[in-house]
Amino acid sequence: MSGFPGGTAVSLVTVYNWPTVDGQAGGSPHLHTASTEGYVVVSGTGAVETLSGNGYERRDLARGTVLWFTPGTVHRLVNGSGDLQVVVVMQNAGIPEAGDAVFTFPEATLADPEAYLAAATAPAAPGLSEGERGEATRARRDLAIDGYLALRERVETEGPTAMRPLWDRAAQIVASRTGTWRGLWADGPKAQADATGAHLDALAKAEAAHLCDAHVGDAGDAAAKWGMCGRLETWDLRP
Template identity: 85%
Template sequence: MSGFPGGTAVSIVTVYDWPTVDGQAGGSPHFHTASTEGYVVTGGTGAVETLSSNGYERRDLARGTVLWFTPGTVHRLVNLSGDLQLVVVMQNAGIPEAGDAVFTFPDEVLNDPEAYNAAATAPGAPGLTHEQRGEATRARRDLAIEGYLALRERVEKEGPDAMKPVWDRAARIVADRTAVWRRLWADGPKAQADATGAHLDALAGADAAHLCDAHVASAGDAEGKWGMCGRLETWDLRP
């Protein structure tokens, strides 16, 4: 077995304290199309707003809060104390980094593949300074907030059915990425699950051969990034 346990990825997120048009500070609303995401809050206070099959919900966040949400759940982190920090645990290490997330941009952007890709990838454009990447990240956040607030209003008026067009658009956006995702899944989470099955078969026969490969692995130093929801500290935990 190789890679982080369960084929997951972990990162430390210091949530943005940038204010938005509705007076709340925080990150870019988005959702994942193939991966479940978990939060372990380590400091500060805040909230997470979600849009899902349950409609619109808001949950408080404080140190010790643990929650997670399945693919398709729009989530928006709100930084109330100014120092909200959490550990994010992502299913399927490598797949979120390969374009699993879809931003809640306004409909006209979601319906235009070129406009969507330009807006989503703007902070990663070559040649930008650190400060310019921060500015591009904030502009991307503001565009996602614009679409999110309109979507939230529709969900509150019409119910969860208002989410269906957004999910359909997201599926079209990511459809051509799934071949890469399948390879990442096969080499990571699936390979780990298959290895566990083989270990159980061996142990049932009192065969301890796999234990002879016992070892410790380290991810090395973290990499700092401008993330969707905040400043990130990440590690490459794939096999």
């Protein structure tokens, strides 16, 4: 068995302290289409706003808070104290990095594949300075906030059924990527689960061959990135 336990990915997020049009600071609202995401708050205070089958909810965050949300849940991190840091544990390592997230851009942008791609990938454009990447990330965040606030208002008025158009758009946006995702899943999370099954079979027979392969993994130094919710420190934890 190789790769980080459970075929998961781990990152440290320092949530953006950029203010938004509604007076709150934070990152870009978005959803994941194939992966559950978990938070472990390590410092600071704030909140996470979500839109899901439960409608609109807001949960306070402080050191020691642990929560998670399933695919399709729109989430927006709000930095209340200015120093909110969260360890993020992502299901299906490799799939989120391969584009399983969809931003809550306004409907006109979501409906135009070229416009959506341009807005979603603007911070990664070649030739940008570090400062320019930060500016592009903030502009992307602001566009996602515009769409999110309109969606949140509809959800509060109409209930969770107002989410369906976004979920349909999200499925359309990622449909062509799923072939790549299936390979990442097979080589990572599924392979680990299958390995555990084989280990249990062996242990039931008092066979210890897999224990002879005991070793320690080391992810090495973290890479710094401009993320959706904040500045990221990430590690490559795949096999």
